[in-house]
Amino acid sequence: MFRKRLLCAVMTASAVALGAMSALAQSGQPIKIGSILSVTGPASFLGEPEKKVLELYVDRINKAGGVAGRPIQLTVYDDGGAADKAASFTKRLLESDGVDAILGGTTTAATMAAVPLVERAGVPFISLAGAVVITEPVKTWVFKTPHTDRMAVEKVYGDMKKRGFTRVALLSEDSGFGKSGRDQALTVAKLVGMTVVADETYGAKDADVSAQVTKIRGAEGVQAVLVSGLGQGPAMVTRDYRKLGVSAPLYHLHGVASKEFIRLAGDAAEGVRLPAAGLVVAAQLPDSDPQKKVATEFTKTYEEAFKSEVSTFAGHAYDALMIYTDAVKRAGGTDKAKVRDAIEQTKGYVGTGGVVNMSATDHMGLGLDAFHMVEVKKGDWALVK
Amino acid sequence: MTHRLLGLGLLAVVLALLPLGLPNNFYLDMAILAGLNAIVCVGLNLLVGFAGQVSLGHAGFFGIGAYATAVLVSTHKWPALLALAAGALLSAVIAFAVARPILRLKGHYLAMATLGIGIIISIVLRTETRITGGPDGMIVDPLNVFGFEVYGERVWYWVVAGLLLVTVWLALNLIDSPVGRALRALHGSEVAAETLGVDTARFKAMVFVLSAVFASVAGSLFAHYAGLITPAKADFLKSVELVTMVVFGGMASTFGAVVGAAILTVLPQLLTVFQDYQHMMLGLILMLTMVFMPKGLLPTLAGLVQARTSLGGRR
Amino acid sequence: MAEFLQYLVTGVTIGSIYALAALGFAIVYNASHVINFAQGEFIMIGGMATATLTAAGVPLPLAILAGIAGAMLVGVLIAKFAVERARNASVVTLIIITIGASIFLRGLAEVVWGKEFHRLDSFSGNAPLMLGGAVVTTQSLWVLGVTAALILATGLFFNRTMAGKAMLATSHNRLAAQLVGVNVRHVVLAAFALSAALGAMGGAVVAPITYSYTEMGIMLGLKGFAAAALGGLGNGVGAVAGGLIVGIAESLSAGYISSAYKDAVAFVIIVAVLVFMPGGLFGRAGTERV
The missing domain is CATH 3.40.50.2300 (Response regulator)
Structure with a gap:
């Protein structure tokens, strides 16, 4: 009895909150993207470029008029490579910052700590971490950009x-x-x-x-x-x-x-x-490689902006941002369920990691052909x- | 006596009104974490503040409680309360076993030994990957008591607030009991207490065990609430954080421990606005507070107020 | 046998760094009865300064000296503005002050040097020497040589110079030293400066082995404390012995028992020793003043 009432209360509260949020969202409000990255700690050389790339491209997108006329507002938290911090920052993004989507989890541990929270909250989540457990078995709201x-x-x-x-x-x-x-x-x-x-x-x-x-x-x-x-x-x-x-x-x-x-x-x-x-x-890629153009352009932009050499991790962050903004365009707004469906339907996106073809059973969508020794x-x- | 009830009543009122002032679940989340830390600190304060014994390893007991809950409930499907009790029992047994030999040590040697025990516990939790999930920790099931699932920040807030009140009440009673008076004698001078016929070793051990149990229970609840537990919650830095809360708020003051826990739980979150400078700020605040208020926040403020009123009275 | 030798070489090398840290703890403890939890940060400052300055083109010896000077300055500031002012505070308050200092210094290092890892090349090439089947890097020899020299110099300082004798006198009896004209406050400052110099030098020579990063001092400092307590707080020779014991035990157990439990070894030893010998291996059990 108690539990039912409680559930009821929680559900009404979240329904009201959701309704309020989506009403706000459609009226030219910024698109709120949250990100948890390991900018410091043992994985800092993964997380640091990821943060820089997100900031650079969000800035570029906003200068070019935003996504479907709406600017992006980016919030990045540094988990220092600790899973428990990743979990509490995820909570903060979901509860306090009210984000439309989360990109990141530099590491597998941070990603897996955030997964139960985003699954419960129902927010699109694109991880930048490598392990196969993130997308196998498939989780409703969780996607990833790097190879497994x-x-x-x-x-x-x-x-x-x-x-x-x-x-x-x-x-x-x-x-x-x-x-x-x-x-x-x-x-x-x-x-x-x-x-x-x-x-x-x-x-x-x-x-x-x-x-x-x-x-x-x-x-x-x-x-x-x-x-x-x-x-x-x-x-x-x-x-x-x-x-x-x-x-x-x-x-x-x-x-x-x-x-x-x-x-x-x-x-x-x-x-x-x-x-x-x-x-x-x-x-060094042959000209016939579909990735060559994207990868060369991204490398040029990155190296001009930061005067340092590009890494694949920078690319993972770029891919995640592009896949999300593309899905927002196709979904016609930031409605979380619609954007999730749109991400799942991503087809033929040529990114820095390879050609992405997602499906209901594959939330990464990469093949082995874009992976090189x-x-x-x-x-x-x-x-x- | 009335003084004691007054403090408790005030705390109850503050806890009851607090949620009205919190704009969203994130702030409620901070209040819950502060409450859990406060429960540990009230126990730790009995040891550090009243018995005069340093412990730089109490996060180890917090970790034992948290992992007992995580492993027994999530892996072995025990009822939550039983797991919590098992964790508390395990903490008590470990604390009891090490209490006698360790509490004989003085000052920095005691700090070293408790620090060592805390680190050993956290390394065991980090290394026994098959049971504990290793450095990345493990996911914990929500708290389920007789079929009721405690879920959501609102519910958790009241659970933690209630438990904090009970903990404070217990601590206040203990301080005012004959045992408590013996404790206070101890902080003054152990040798003097002994000549008065107080079995100091027994009391110290008892307080050590009790504070370990408080930490363990808070750890169990934390594991359920957070839904994820990692060995970082049992390591040296967490132990230091706990002692700092006690000393910051005011040693030998139960409400000081609560205030210290609340401030130092919220402070790092507020300091995130300083971005790159946040750790510098935290270190600086700790140093300055301790240098200028070596007795801690609450006793120093209370002293100021008292001086002001007695001055006014004379005039 | 080759394996055993290899573990021994690794153990003695890292044990030397623990010994330097422990010696720093002992010197400060003698002068002020404070355990300085920021000792590990001196190691960090030495390592970070040397790595980043050489990367910026400063010659190695100059970079090391700059690191040492920086650490000494920080040490004196801590002594003057934090420890001296809180002289009469309780043990735990002083512990928290020095921990506050270490958090502050790590934060400062993050701002000055950034949060990433820094590499420092070996002082003299990468070609290793072979010793009965074990590989000995030239950097290990640098660590051993520098440690030995520093310990010797510290010993001479305390036994042969007036200033050193004054510091020793202060640790034995503060009041009596004051009466014969020793400036006790200067002694505390000098102790912090000296322990900072030892730590920073240790950090500089160990940096090519461990990398430099802002958190490198935490574990090194704690193990240094364990080593100092093992030898008996305030006992310089005991501190050095404690450092080597911890280093070797750690390396051997990493090889023969479990590499994952390596970091626990120092603490298992110290807890066990304290249970049976409350004053450490070479210390006397203290009597409490009433």
């Missing part, structure tokens, strides 16, 4: 097999992305006939991983090593790896596709391979042919 870790692992194993390696050692981070990557690496290994000969973990905030690397160095018959992590952690792993003189080739996932990684790891990054969206090797050569990315 499963695709990254498939790509890496494919490259290893091409080079004749079948015995791989795993070194994974204790972060959400790191753990998910490890799970995928173990599962996919069985499917494609790879043998995992060592399985070590490290902490995202560790200052030293030489103990783990020493163990991998001592493991029997290691032909290649795959690190599953994002941000600063893998740079530290790379350095300790070279320092201890391990000779097996080193692979990372797409959580490090930024020049910042090469800068932090220094010479140790030479020869490291990882899968990445075409954005970081835009100039790259190798660090002389401090730059080189496309592996």
Whole structure:
């Protein structure tokens, strides 16, 4: 009885609030976009460019007259890489700022902390994080722009097999992305006939991983090593790896596709391979590649505005903003349910991550074709042919 | 006696009127978090303020309560209240086991030992990934009591406010009891208290266990309310935050602990307007308050008011 | 055996940094009976200043000196404006003042140097040496050498110079020292400056191993405190020994027990030791003044 009344009260309250909001929304009011990003902390080189890109493009869109005549109002909160902060900022965006949509969750952990809240509130949410768990199983309001870790692992194993390696050692981070990557690496290994000969973990905030690397160095018959992590952690792993003189080739996932990684790891990054969206090797793509134009243009805009090199993470934020604003145009307003449907119907959007074709069963919409193996050569990315 | 009831009544009135002044659920959310912190701080204040024992590890007990609830309710489908009680019991047992040897330590050694225990608890929570979900934490089911689901900020506010009143009432009674008087003697001088025939070791241990239980219960409720618990809620910085609330509001003052918890829960949210400068501001405010009001906010203000009135009376 | 040696090398290297931090805790504790929770931030200042200044083209030795000078200035300011003023406050109030200082310094560092990680190259090349199957980087040797030199210099300072003896005298008996003409307030300032210099130098030499970032000092500082308590608060030799013990134990357990529990090792040791030896390994159990 009590519970029913309570539910009733909550429902009336939210219905009134919703009604009030949508009435306001249609009259030339700003479109409120909220964003939770890891601008500081171990994933800062992912979150920082994401924030810059959102601010840059929101500014450009507003100067050009907004979306369907309405300006965008952007609110960004920094979760510092902590899931609990991401959850409380999500609450703040939903309850206090009353946003029309949320872009972000730089990390898998932040995204998964926000998911129950946005699902309950019914607000479109486009994540910038990698793990497959975000969109599989499909959640009504949740979408994502980067490739999944499963695709990254498939790509890496494919490259290893091409080079004749079948015995791989795993070194994974204790972060959400790191753990998910490890799970995928173990599962996919069985499917494609790879043998995992060592399985070590490290902490995202560790200052030293030489103990783990020493163990991998001592493991029997290691032909290649795959690190599953994002941000600063893998740079530290790379350095300790070279320092201890391990000779097996080193692979990372797409959580490090930024020049910042090469800068932090220094010479140790030479020869490291990882899968990445075409954005970081835009100039090396063949002219026939559908992505070439978008990626080159975005790179030019980014590098002119910030005087620093573009990363795939900047691209994820750009894609999320474009997919959302495009959906708003097609839905004819910011009505949350209509925009959600419109996002789900995104077809043929050519973004920095690839060509996006979403559906009711695929809330990411990317194929493997836009995912490339790259190798660090002389401090730059080189496309592996 | 009347003084005590007066304070409690005032707190009840403030808590009852507060929701009227809060524009939306976000502010209600802050009030709830402040209330939960206040419950921990009232308990911690018994230890720090009245028994004169430093603890830099109480977030560990908050974490034990929160994770007991998270694991038992969400994974093993226990009834919420049973899980809460189990967490409190576990905290009590751990606190009891370490209390005797640790509370023998003095000053900074005690700070070190409690800090160590808190950090060990948080590292266990962070590392036992299979049970606790690791650094990213785990999702917790909503609080369900005998079929009623406690959900939504409004309902939670009243639950936490009620519990805070009960906690404060308990603490006030304890302070005024013979045990409480022994406690106050202890803060003055342990040796003196002992010569008067007070079993200081027993009392210190008792207060330590009690404050751990308060922290654990608040942790359990927090886990249900937030719906997500991470090891950050059990780590060193959270412990420091809790002690700071107690000292900031005023050591040896129950209402000071409540005020301290409220201010320091809201302050970081307000400081977000300073953007890049927010951490500097927080550090500066803490330092200045402690340097200029070493006894804390409430006792210093009370002292000022008292001086003013006695001055006026003389005139 | 090669593995054991490798863990030992790693342990001694990081243990040296803990030892420097612990020595800083001990010096400040002796002079003022304050545990300075901002000790870790001195390490951070040293690391950040060195990394960012060298990146901006300043020669390495100059960058290190600038970092040390900055840390010393900060140390003196904390001593003068926070610790001295709150002399008679309770232990926990003083703890919170120094924690407030450390939060402030981290915030300041975020504004000055930004929130990202900074890389600092090894002081002399990346070619490692081999020692019985274990890899020893040249930076490890720098850490060991610098630590040894600093500890030696600190020892000489306290035993051979007038100023050092005055500081020691103050720690033994503040009033008596005052009576024979020691300026006790200057002693406290000097202690903070000295501990800041030790921390900052430690931060500079360890930066090529750990990266520099605004939060690098938190764990290093806490483990330094654990090491200082392990050796007995205020005991300089004990602090150094405590630092090395913590470093080696941590590295060995990372290798043989669990790398995830590495950070807990220091605290398990200190809690266990305090339970059985309330004054640390080399300290005497204090008697309380009535």
